Amino acid sequence: MWIRGPYGTSPLRKGIHDMGTDIHADGGLSRRHHSETTLQVNGKPHTLTLDHRRVLLDVLREDLDLCGAKKGCDHGQCGACTVLVDGRRVNSCLLLAVSLDGCEVTTVEGLTADGEELHPLQRAFLDRDAFQCGYCTPGQICSALGAISEAAEGHPSHVTDPSVPSGRPVPLSRDEIRERLSGNLCRCGAYPRIAEAVEDVVR
Amino acid sequence: MSGIRTVVGAPAERREGREKVTGAARYAAEQPGTDRAFAWPVPATVARGRVTGVDATAALALPGVLAVLTHDNAPRLAEPDDPTLAVLQNPEVPHRGWFVALVVAETPEDARAGAAAVRVTYATEPHDVTLTAAHPEAYVPEEANAGYPARTERGDPDRAFDSAAVRVDTAYRVPPLHNHPMEPHATTARWDGDRLTVHNSGQGATVVRDTLSALFEVPAERVTVVSEHVGGGFGSKGTPRPDVVLATMAARLTGRTVTLALPRRHLPAVVGHRAPTLHRLRLAAEPDGRLTSVTHEVTTHTSRVKEFVEQAATPARVMYAAPHLRTLHRVVALDVPSPSWMRAPGEAPGMYALESAMDELAGELGMDPVELRIVNEPDTEPDSGKPFSSRHLVECLREGAYRFGWAGRDPLPRSGREGPLLVGSGVAAATYPVQASPSTADARALPDGLFLVRVNATDIGTGARTVLAQIAADALGAPLDRIRIEVGSSDLPSAPLAGGSSGTASWGWSVHEACTRLAERLAGHSGPLPGEGMVARADTTGRADAVSPWARHAFGAHFAEVTVDTVTGEIRVRRLLGVYAAGRILNPRTARSQFVGGMTMGLGMALTEGSTMDAAFGDFTECDLASYHVPAHADVGAVEAHWVDENDPHLNPMGSKGIGEIGIVGTAAAIGNAVHHATGVRFRELPLTPDRVLPALLAR
Secondary structure, eight states, X not given: OOOOTTOOOOTTOOOOOOOSOOOOTTTGGGGTTEEEXXXXXXXXXXXXXXXXXXXXXXXXXXXXXXXXXXXXXXXSSSOTTEEEETXXXXXXXXXXXXXXXXXXXXXXXGGSOTTSOOOHHHHHHHHHTOOSSOSSHHHHHHHHHHHHHHXXXXXXXXXXXXXXXXXXXXXXXXXXXXXXXXXXXXXXXXXXXXXXXXXXXXX | OGGGOOOTTSOOOOXXXXXXXXXXXXXXXXXXXXXXXXXXXEEOSSSSEEEXXXXXXXXXXXXXXXXXXXXXXSOOXXXXXXXXXXXXXXXXXXXXXXEEEEEEEXXXXXXXXXXXXXXXXXXXXXXXXXXXXXXXXXXXXXXXXXXXXXXXXXXXXXXXXXXXXXXEEEEEEEOOBOOOOSSOOEEEEEEETTEEEEEEOOSOHHHHHHHHHHHTTOOGGGXXXXXXXXXXXXXXXSSOOHHHHHHHHHHHHHSSEEEEEOOGGXXXXXXXXXXXXXXXXXXXXXXXXXXXXXXXXXEEEEESSOOOOOOTTGGGGTSOOOSEEEEEEEEEEESSOOOOOOSSTTHHHHHHHHHHHHHHHHHHHTOOHHHHHHHTOOSBOTTTOOBEEEOOHHHHHHHHXXXXXXXXXXXXXXXXXXXXXXXXXXXXXXXXXXXXXOOEEEEEEOTTSOEEEEOOOOOSXXXXXXXXXXXXXXXXXXXXXXXXXXXXXXXXXXXXXXXXXXXXXXXXXXXXXXXXXXXXXXXXXXXXXXXXXXXXXXXXXXXXXXXXXXXXXXXXEEEEEEEEETTTOOEEEEEEEEEEEOBOOSOHHHHHHHHHHHHHHHHHHHHTOOOOBOTTTOSBSOXXXXXXXXXXXXXXXXEEEEEOOOOOTTSOTTOBOOOSSXXXXXXXXXXXXXXXXXXXXXXXXSOOOHHHHHHHHHHO
16 A cells, blocks of 8 residues: 555545546546546545546546645645645645545635624634735635644644643744745735734734 | 715725625636536746647546647637737747637646646757846847836936935835735636627626627627625736636637636736836935936837836836936836736836935935935926825824824834844835726616616725715715625626726716716606616716826825844834825725725835746746735734825815725835834845845844
């Protein structure tokens, strides 16, 4: 069994199959190197036959029409594609989707069901005017959610006081927020407002 | 009615905000459709030469690949006004990264694999991509960007300089810079017979429509360009870029809807960049600080495709009173990608140099740098002699000095120390011209009591929808929630692009006129409205573009506090503070975000952003976001923006000046001056990265 990193607790997982050798009757060559993969996205299961080259970001945007996660660089450099996989924030442009069979994925669309109240973080972004063009915003919000969880679980950051015993929840000071969100670039320069919005939620 | 005209100036929330925080806002590449195909470009891998062959056999044999466009089979275009749009029209390679083929395929993965399989052969020629101040091919162009004369001269600057009591003769260098909006340039194009529909990431859908109409020789009424949400542009999406043309070609050739989202690493070569600028400044002053002579000479590069001259010497024509003044631009055409607009073209690098030199002069004079600027406040615009419509630079400097806590600062360099950190503060002024272009708009009163205002403005993140609705509400005397506003489509009344900090002035002017006219008509109307409502239209041609007898500019003052680590050479900006005089601020919430955003980009220009033209290969080595460092959260500490009230009747009906660019203008100089104050070392080349700073600290 080949396994990937920290994602691995879902009972939905099953072994890889269709190892690129069979040719479907309809698609000929174009169906090679595809595998059936099930992803739980925003609470709904999706079983898809996926090109092995397809990254999670493109599954969300092209297969599921969830365009909240953005493609800013496609190289894990900007964070615009940040979503949560099994509760942890990831750059979805760097994850091959077939490696995520059985995983639970949460995107910005999953934070607000249609017509329902905004997530407090989304509300705080509006209140603080924590964006301009909006292209990095879904990634910032998902990243902030992940960062809040990580701090609560006691994961230290570069600016965490090293004398604090590990594993204890880390209070999210302004410096902690800025450090922990530094993987999410914003060219409009909304950083101070974003940090304020996150503070509003964790206070 | 006048009693409720309080909407303008209120901190209204962004109208599209909910769509943006929920992920519902759709950008140009996010247009689903069952017949959609995806394109991936093939950039030239030589710096100069011509394509001798494109072998698409292997690419076409790959699964999913639909077509490979080259100069041999691409649709022929009418000659564009902008030669960078003449893609796949001939085999010439004017610079590395120029697109030489385009692969269209069923999926993004297929297109990318296809592009990797295209084999291109070249006949190469020697290239020259290196800018030097003494380059033998440097020439003085007829004009610099935006139509400014390349050279101005008043009095005898050389003689005045030679005979002056206090002098500064200094040189600065600003490297190539990249806009890098978070959304890469993207287009989705579809032909329905002879009708073309394009979703595009540009800063103005009207200009994109008109360009496509001309290139593909289709009447403009059969072209619709939609730019509903745009993920930033900062000038690099001002006019159409090659993605628009390529996607439209590919859609025509394949009969499919085609999306082309440019890969991030392709951007520096094809969407424009801020050209490097080499500055020489000569300032001369009386012992009391009054300038007697100012000379600002700039040498920059352009491509061999077109001439674009960064107008970096123009701010010296506006800023300070000096009886003898010379400004000069020289340019060298090299085998480099075509430069273009990047936030405050001209002012950003020009004011870095001028305001750094002013700081050096303050040091020579032993004078406070705030006071030096105040002493040199002119009565009229130095270059033209025109009176200023309003100018409150002195107020910005004083207000900023007060808020920043400038008083009592020890002017002695290297006087602030906290353990291994040197601490310093600096100031710089900022300026940006007031501009406006003609625009049309219409406003309709609907029977249900709502008003529909339509204008092809583009909201690239500025909050255009929001502030235009505020302007409409005021002109109509209606509550803000009764205004519906439609922007972002070329099917709406034509309007200029979002650029030159002129969007709100241009669009708002026509919205104001249409709404004012509608309000008058409604006042004279009795009884219920007809089913289609009542409409009024406006076209500001002849007024928005009228020559003004006034010199119209926004001004500002920037203050920075930095720490410089003597162990690592790392500079951190603790505080940035800007105070602006920019006419009437129409929405303080969105205005603050623009000012702070500009200052943040200025922080990047000062400390982290810099690109290198590789002499051997002819490409920008820092071509992606891992190597070209835009500021991240951790780089940006306390950033404050304030403004002084300005009531200027010589601008537009709203009394506003543009605010999108001035925030970047003085920021890099303020930071550089603070670094000098902290360290006693004057750095004259950006960015101030540790590899430059540490050796200088150690050598001191």
